[in-house]
Amino acid sequence: MPFRSLSPEDVISGGTRLVRAGLEGGKSAVAHGKPALERAANLTAQAANWGAQNPASFACAAVGATGALVFVAPGLVSIPLLSSIGFTANGIQAGSAAAAAHSQIGNIVCGSAMAITQSAGAGGSGLVIVNGVTQLGGAAMTVGSAGLAWVKAKL
Template structure:
């Protein structure tokens, strides 16, 4: 990339404008950041207080929200789990839990949990099964926590 007809004065002028914009941004943060931080801290304190007074409902809220996230985006939960077990795109990772299980099992039968794990790790059709199971669990978490909260409200 070449720059034609750019003088050192142009570079210095542009740099000065950039620094000035940064300073102006800093003034905005100082002006509006502190009230926002105070409001956030107050909201967090109120939420913690409510959670301490209503531990069952707070737990239901956390579990229900987690279930809804897993239902909507199961890969957020399944990808780290599959990877940590040792199922990777290149196959089973040496020294992993999956490698230990594979050495204990020996030959892997088609359709087994181990073959589904291998397929899921490689991004194959096993991923559909694993994500579907996670979504089923997420739905159960959401419905179950809503049910517990409803029963708690009725008692």
């Protein structure tokens, strides 16, 4: 297929068609997006009212949902937490809490908690252990909040 050169008029008419299509798509998004946005705002208001009327149940639901999220995606918690303490992908960050602990410990023993967290921070096999412990915490949050909600319902 030979290359056809485009005239300035061809480029302008193509650009005009593209802009018109974008404007039509924008109209469609507004037409369909507004009802969904109104429903979402209404649902949010209903949830806020229920939470204000049932603060203990709302707290249990929030903690339970957070625990479930941590259970499903432990990396959302473990990786930022490890990094904030000073266990980074490049090793222990100078001046961090991890560096202070390392200076107190001295040589790191293989299999110790410090070695595991150092490995986890670098994305090694220690991350499996840290994520497993994080998942246990998420499961405990979910089960504990469900238990408290059940006890509250019985009282």
